[in-house]
Amino acid sequence: MSNDERTKYFDLHTTGIGYLSRVREVTPEGGDPFLGITIAALRGSVGNVQYTHFECSVSGRKAQATVRELRSAVEGKLKVLIGFTLSNLHAESFTYQNGDKAGQPGVRLKARLLRIAYVKVDGQPFITEHEKAA
Numbered sequence: 001m002s003n004d005e006r007t008k009y010f011d012l013h014t015t016g017i018g019y020l021s022r023v024r025e026v027t028p029e030g031g032d033p034f035l036g037i038t039i040a041a042l043r044g045s046v047g048n049v050q051y052t053h054f055e056c057s058v059s060g061r062k063a064q065a066t067v068r069e070l071r072s073a074v075e076g077k078l079k080v081l082i083g084f085t086l087s088n089l090h091a092e093s094f095t096y097q098n099g100d101k102a103g104q105p106g107v108r109l110k111a112r113l114l115r116i117a118y119v120k121v122d123g124q125p126f127i128t129e130h131e132k133a134a
Contacts, residue, residue: 013087014111016041018051020080023071026057035064037113039084054086056113066116066128073121080126083117 018041026036035058044050058064073080089111096104119126 055110059112060114081120085115086111088112
């Protein structure tokens, strides 16, 4: 396949740090199953931290392995902080189904998790299995 015949992409990458939550296997109707997570990314000053939530599918192989290793820590309510790289960031509208906002429109940010640069679990560095093997 020549260079001209390959599909070309425009990459938009987002990097940051945030807390990992909601690790889950997702099987959409009519789609392929994927590993899903939520990241509460930190932003703002250290004295006034704010959060931006990203709903992510995990696409990088090493990232998938790392998230699966961290699943029990997340489910055990430990604080799992990751350095991350996201791609394909986009907004998706929805309508709240329950609670005080039922019937109101909302927006969720979606992306693909490509890479996890580092992990801390309850403030301690976490060494992944693939890092131990290297």
